[in-house]
Amino acid sequence: MSLANTASLRPLYTARQVGELDRRTIAGGVEGFALMQRAASSAWHSVRTRWPQVRSLSVVCGGGNNGGDGHVLAALAAQAGMKVQRIGVKPIDALTGDAARAAALASDAGVGCEAWHDETVFTGEIIVDALLGTGLDGEVRGAYRQAIHAINHAGLPVLAVDIPSGLAADTGAVLGYAVHADATVTFIGDKLGLYTGQAPDHVGEVDFRPLGVKSQAFFDIVPRAFRLNESQLPEAFPPRSRTAHKGHMGHVLVLGGAPGLGGAALIASQAAVRLGAGKVSLATAPEHVSASLTRCPEVMAHGVRGGADVAPLVAQHLGKCDVIVAGPGLGQGAWGQAMLAAALASEKPLVLDADALNLLASRFPFERRDNWVLTPHPGEAARLLGLSVADVEADRPAAVEALRQQRGGRVILKGAGSLIAGPGGLVVCPYGNPGMASGGMGDALSGMLGALLGQQGVSDQSVWLGVLVHALAADRAAQDSGERGLLASDLAFYARRLINP
Known part of the structure; x- marks a missing residue:
């Protein structure tokens, strides 16, 4: 596509392309954990903007970096005086890398963490879905599927972090079962799968946060698609x-x-x-x-x-x-x-x-x-x-x-x-x-x-x-x-x- 035709259109990327943008940003001198902190801060800002009267959160965290975003968000919310229920589908002692560092940050901030089980009751006024990120490429199973089912039937507003868990980032298809979010805050590069297929029934309002990454500065990463705009x-x-x-x-x-x-x-x-x-x-x-x-x-x-x-x-x-x-x-x-x-x-x-x-x-x-x-x-x-x-x-x-x-x-x-x-x-x-x-x-x-x-x-x-x-x-x-x-x-x-x- 020529720049003249797409100058007013938002570029959309695949999960692999966003991963490459993330990798290059880190290689350029931005620490991976710093990006995670930016993502969590952006998600926290979305919570405060969309639900300003909320005083309690239930943050459901998976085992990868998406879960890490949730752990840091839980710490930010607690530091702001909010009552936080942190739920881990994967045990904290089994986490590695930046996800483990994020979980430790939340624990150091005094946020408890309960293990997910079938009888878990959400105590927050809204739920933050930080279960599964854009790397998901197979059908959701086991405890993750159970957690998604519980989120969807809790009768509470839901914010999805980066993408509703269970939704395919490249196609908008549901991989077995997916979270129905009221809003989705997505990072670094916007994703095609948030706008087509079954996505409109799952993402709610999309809040795109580039986290300081100028995706179109990487000319060799050609956007997968572009998004039409009323402007x-x-x-x-x-x-x-x-x-x-x-x-x-x-x-x-x-x-x-x-x-x-x-x-x-x-x-x-x-x-x-x-x-x-x-x-x-x-x-x-x-x-x-x-x-x-x-x-x-x-x-x-x-x-x-x-x-x-x-x-x-x-x-x-x-x-x-x-x-x-x-x-x-x-x-x-x-x-x-x-x-x-x-x-x-x-x-x-x-x-x-x-x-x-x-x-x-x-x-x-x-x-x-x-x-x-x-x-x-x-x-x-x-x-x-x-x-x-x-x-x-x-x-x-x-x-x-x-x-x-x-x-x-x-x-x-x-x-x-x-x-x-x-x-x-x-x-x-x-x-x-x-x-x-x-x-x-x-x-x-x-x-x-x-x-x-x-x-x-x-x-x-x-x-x-x-x-x-x-x-x-x-x-x-x-x-x-x-x-x-x-x-x-x-x-x-x-x-x-x-x-x-």
């Missing part, structure tokens, strides 16, 4: 030229709405109009034309009965449009197949969603293009890759990159923490909410992407912005009226406000 929007959507006209703003053609499946194409078309497309045409089954005119008369709707009507469609519209959105309500029958074949036969930029992706998997297994955007959810990604949904979700970054490698262009793997793989690398969107778990959300995204590609051209930036605006629009809608009952058609209104900052 990108003002620069990306400057005021329009006073002499702009619709011919400058892109012509989007939506192909979709097979007989009986009209709603999806209407949602995509309206989203494209609201995202500023100069012209939007809709090719749909004839019975949906009147509904389109009623819903959004600005969309130029054309009825297509079947394969015989595709050739005139190509002659009249495909040559005039700037980008084609195919898939919303397309169906997998003869009607949808003919429409997709016409789109693929063109050289226009494409946004493919829904049944266009299913047809791509079943009928066009070797089709590859550089000027398209594929937008699969995990089920569609699994069909395209010939994997199970569980395989895709076990390593979402690897899945989206595999699709990008096989099919070219840019690929958006939707879901919590949507991932975008393109020529510039991997990007994650940390926005969105569970209210988006309803029909039509992908259709709205497709229409937004079509509008932005039509206005700004096919680029990483256009695709990032489409995903970002879509997710933020859903968040704004949920803030106003709640997550339950959020409709895909609600997003167009909020998206329009976002692109007019």
